[in-house]
Amino acid sequence: MPPDLIGPDWQGSGWMLASVFVPLAGALLGFLLPRLAAAMGLVTAVLTAAATLALTLDVMAGGPARTLLGGWAAPLGILWRADGLSVALMAMTATVGVMVSLYAAAYFRAAAHERVFFWPLWLLLWASLNALFLSADLFNLYITLELLGFAAVSLTALGGGAAALTGAIRYLLVSVLGSLSYLLGVALLYHACGTVDIALAAACIADAPRPAMQAATGAMIAGLLLKTALFPFHFWLPPAHGSAPAPVSAVLSALVVKASFYLVLRLWLDLLGGGAGAGGGRWLAELLGVLGTGAVIWGSVLALRQERLKLLLAYSTVAQIGYLFMAFPLAVAGSAVAWTGALYLALAHGLAKAAMFMSAGSLLRFGGHDRIAELDSAVHRLPLTLTAFALAGVSIMGLPPSGGFIGKWLLLEEAFRQGRFGLAAAMLLGGALAAAYVFKVVGHAFTPAERERRVRAIPKAMEWSALLLAVAAIVLGLTLPLISPLLQVGGASAAAGGAA
Amino acid sequence: MTQPVFWGLVGMALVVMGLYALIVHAHLLRKVLALNVMSSGVFLVFIGLARRAPVEGSAPAVDPVPQAMVLTGIVVAVAATGLALALIVRLRSLTGRTFLGGDKGD
Numbered sequence: 001m002p003p004d005l006i007g008p009d010w011q012g013s014g015w016m017l018a019s020v021f022v023p024l025a026g027a028l029l030g031f032l033l034p035r036l037a038a039a040m041g042l043v044t045a046v047l048t049a050a051a052t053l054a055l056t057l058d059v060m061a062g063g064p065a066r067t068l069l070g071g072w073a074a075p076l077g078i079l080w081r082a083d084g085l086s087v088a089l090m091a092m093t094a095t096v097g098v099m100v101s102l103y104a105a106a107y108f109r110a111a112a113h114e115r116v117f118f119w120p121l122w123l124l125l126w127a128s129l130n131a132l133f134l135s136a137d138l139f140n141l142y143i144t145l146e147l148l149g150f151a152a153v154s155l156t157a158l159g160g161g162a163a164a165l166t167g168a169i170r171y172l173l174v175s176v177l178g179s180l181s182y183l184l185g186v187a188l189l190y191h192a193c194g195t196v197d198i199a200l201a202a203a204c205i206a207d208a209p210r211p212a213m214q215a216a217t218g219a220m221i222a223g224l225l226l227k228t229a230l231f232p233f234h235f236w237l238p239p240a241h242g243s244a245p246a247p248v249s250a251v252l253s254a255l256v257v258k259a260s261f262y263l264v265l266r267l268w269l270d271l272l273g274g275g276a277g278a279g280g281g282r283w284l285a286e287l288l289g290v291l292g293t294g295a296v297i298w299g300s301v302l303a304l305r306q307e308r309l310k311l312l313l314a315y316s317t318v319a320q321i322g323y324l325f326m327a328f329p330l331a332v333a334g335s336a337v338a339w340t341g342a343l344y345l346a347l348a349h350g351l352a353k354a355a356m357f358m359s360a361g362s363l364l365r366f367g368g369h370d371r372i373a374e375l376d377s378a379v380h381r382l383p384l385t386l387t388a389f390a391l392a393g394v395s396i397m398g399l400p401p402s403g404g405f406i407g408k409w410l411l412l413e414e415a416f417r418q419g420r421f422g423l424a425a426a427m428l429l430g431g432a433l434a435a436a437y438v439f440k441v442v443g444h445a446f447t448p449a450e451r452e453r454r455v456r457a458i459p460k461a462m463e464w465s466a467l468l469l470a471v472a473a474i475v476l477g478l479t480l481p482l483i484s485p486l487l488q489v490g491g492a493s494a495a496a497g498g499a500a
Numbered sequence: 501m502t503q504p505v506f507w508g509l510v511g512m513a514l515v516v517m518g519l520y521a522l523i524v525h526a527h528l529l530r531k532v533l534a535l536n537v538m539s540s541g542v543f544l545v546f547i548g549l550a551r552r553a554p555v556e557g558s559a560p561a562v563d564p565v566p567q568a569m570v571l572t573g574i575v576v577a578v579a580a581t582g583l584a585l586a587l588i589v590r591l592r593s594l595t596g597r598t599f600l601g602g603d604k605g606d
Contacts, residue, residue: 076565139569143576146579146580150580150583153587154583157587157590161594162594162597165587165590165594166591166600168587169528169584169587169588169591169600172580172584173535176535176539176580176584177519177522177535177538179576180515180535180538180539180542183546183573184515184545186546187545187546187549187566190546190549190550190566191504191508191549191550
């Protein structure tokens with residue numbers, strides 16, 4: 001195969017392999033040695049984060065890297081490719097991953113059964129996330145999607161109660177349905193192109209018969225939207241995320257839905273050439289924008305109406321996913337700035353929502369419930385947790401100087417520049433509603449207690465890990481010059497398209 | 501109608517039937533079966549359409565790559581079915597229910 005189709009990438013370092021195989025090895029050892037699961041899990045988390053950091057620095061210095069697994073080249077071999085988009089999401093995953101691991105070590109200290117199963121499943125989930133971000137092959141992506149889905153479903157069921165099981169079963173059915181739809185698209189694409197390598201398929205897709213390609217991309221993207229829980233496919237998300245244990249909810253909301261969003265973006269940019277090539281691309285982008293708008297409004301309104309904290313946060317995730325899809329019509333019509341904004345929002349939401357779910361878990365453990373109206377006086381007992389929640393809320397609302405602010409600002413600027421006032425109004429309304437539901441929680445937490453409640457002590461690690469993540473979501477807003485070269489995905493793929 | 505098109509259409513029919521059954525049936529076992537029918541349909545489309553364009557001077561060959569992929573897909577489908585059945589059995593022993601619903605509260 002001529003190498004110029006794949007691009008002038010340098011042969012990747014071993015860090016790529018390490019970022020997938022270290023958590024995989026940790027997960028397997030955790031299954032074999034359940035007594036050491038927690039200690040080994042923490043060590044594995046640190047090692048995985050270190051490998052991710054090294055890979056990120058490599059890619060920042062040298063540009064996109066690739067690895068041929070087993071030395072076989074595409075189309076037969078499996079290609080892993082790390083570009084700015086991949087490593088940005090992997091770095092976010094590593095940041096959330098280390099903090100969730102610290103949190104979980106304290107959270108599951110007393111629960112032997114959950115501890116034994118949490119660590120292997122969580123490390124498997126991490127390994128499949130990294131593999132998904134690195135894969136440059138449509139079928140390999142299907143496998144990583146399924147691995148991710150199974151690990152996420154098993155973690156959802158970890159609590160073992162009827163609500164957790166029901167949420168997990170619904171999640172499993174939806175996840176498998178989404179993957180099958182994606183695989184159907186891959187099958188149709190393979191029929192036309194005879195390859196599953198993204199770069200090779202992108203080169204052939206322009207000459208392939210258009211109805212078949214539209215059916216293929218339609219099936220793939222529909223399946224991924226179902227897995228991303230974009231409105232109106234969000235029905236499965238709140239029960240699953242709301243009923244899981246706190247560290248699991250944090251991982252599901254912060255990372256797992258981002259993986260399928262990443263995949264939609266990857267297909268859009270690398271397979272469909274940013275929607276410019278395909279005739280229906282523009283309409284598809286507009287449709288995604290409408291669904292995103294619906295998600296922002298509907299998710300925010302429902303979040304405001306929830307009486308339980310974890311369900312409020314789950315509906316807030318539904319709303320925040322909407323913003324990510326509002327970038328599609330803006331990016332197709334205009335510049336790649338919208339992609340930078342959407343990615344910034346995705347990273348900021350990952351950090352902030354994980355911090356919020358972890359704070360919610362501390363509050364739940366502390367008071368024995370997560371009914372928002374009865375959170376009174378929590379601020380006096382758990383100041384760090386409430387600070388973490390409020391700081392993460394600043395990013396979710398999109399106030400400066402948080403990461404959420406930068407992302408939303410870039411999108412808003414682009415919407416005004418193109419005269420898309422409907423999209424801009426929906427973004428502003430979503431921000432106002434987000435402020436309302438964050439203050440609803442914080443307000444109740446600041447109310448003085450009417451009567452003494454029975455409370456339980458919270459380990460310091462649980463409070464500090466949430467606070468550090470929330471601070472990271474704020475600091476993300478100050479690091480735009482450092483991170484934005486990584487996120488110039490639209491421009492980079494346009495340049496690659498020009499070269500090909 | 502050529503053979504690949506025929507098998508492709510049969511596979512699509514299975515996918516549609518499976519999707520219909522997944523939506524209309526409440527019993528979880530039926531939903532799992534519906535997903536299995538659907539995945540068989542997808543695999544059939546994948547395999548059925550996998551015929552290489554005939555090279556000049558030789559008989560049309562069957563492309564082996566989709567078969568390897570479908571084999572992997574079958575493994576995934578079996579794993580999904582196993583996980584779903586384990587969860588359903590546990591749900592039934594806890595609550596006696598074999599359908600979804602009522603997971604909004606605690």
